[in-house]
Amino acid sequence: RFIFRHSSRASITRRTMSASNVDSSVGASTSPATSDSGSGPGQATRALWAGESGGHAYGAAQMPLVPAISFGYTVIQDWKEVALGQRPGHIYSRNTNPTLAVLEEKVRSLEDAEAATSFSSGMAAISNTLYALLRPGQKVVSITDTYGGTNRIF
Secondary structure, three states: OEEEEEEOOOOEEEEEEOHHHOOOOOOOOOOOOEOOOOOOEOHHHHHHHOOOOOOOHHHOOOOOOOOOOEOOOOOHHHHHHHHOOOOOOOOEOOOOOHHHHHHHHHHHHHOOOOOOOOOOOHHHHHHHHHHHHOOOOOOOOOOOOOOOOHHHHO
């Protein structure tokens, strides 16, 4: 059994990957499914299975695309706990989505990072980074030939 740490915006949860989740067609000792040290899963296994636990809807072998915009809860207390970050879950796809959660965990695992996030566009990534790191009145030194409309943000 392999343990991966998954960092969502406010909390860290544990996800377990058991040997039964690993594709049996992956070879033995020469396979990229094992790490060089033999102590954990290799990159190929992490690329396929990191962030995925349990079964998927409709018996899908890998995480299916979840095109839902919003997610419903039958009990308002469940919704409230998810909204406050007290338990994992999704409310609105602009913020979180099951498909993106798996993608971000795969990237986090492959990069051996504490966390990972994804954006819908390059400008979303640039503006999010700038707004997170800069405060009013601070300056940015940049070239004039930047990506997209980055100069407009400056």
